[in-house]
Amino acid sequence: VKRADLSGDPVDIAPWLLNKVLARGRRAGRIVEVEAYKGALDAASHAYRGLTPRTAVMFGPAGYLYVYFTYGMHWCANVVCSPEGQAGAVLIRALAPLRGLDEMRAARGSVVRRDRDLCNGPAKLCQALGITGADNGTDLLARRPRPGPPVAPDTAGVSGIAVPERVRLLDDGTPPPPSPAQGRRIGIRVAVEEPWRFWVAGEESVSR
């Protein structure tokens, strides 16, 4: 994935992101459901009211991860797609699990029975991949994990040097669906009518 491909109108970028891969360490899933948020042009966007500490990442360059906390307990992840000073983003709403299902299941808890329930929601996929506020501002296009200060036992490699598993956006060659399903966004109170949600038709891992 190239940064230029992610810089533009979120409504165009969103369907383009379908069938790309979101990965962290061994865990990976195919993006099957997204929503576009058009920043200053979109009353439902967190960036609608302008630059705040929370929304700062959205005002930066494209290809970075915007993570926010909601409902007092959940994290959700967005791909920033900002052409020149705009603050657009695409919310990742669901993944079809590809690899590291065992780690996902461990991270999600024993509640989950079916594989399709591991990542079929914006907060569920963050839980499955271990995405939290600590990942806000991550460059999704960075080639390699850079050595970081935090040396946690569970992330330390054989060498003893911490190798944080960073969230990445990958293209495994699967093209976006030629004609994705499209409809209204979910869970918002304003700009409800805009058809800026896109998903892979017939995919079972799309959110309920």
Added chain:
DNA sequence: CTTTGGATCGTCT
């Protein structure tokens, strides 16, 4: 399968 209500806290007014 669907519907309903509770949990819980960062963020901005």
Added chain:
DNA sequence: GACGATCCAAAGG
């Protein structure tokens, strides 16, 4: 001080 780009358990069909 109000509310949210949600999830889950419980209960009913």
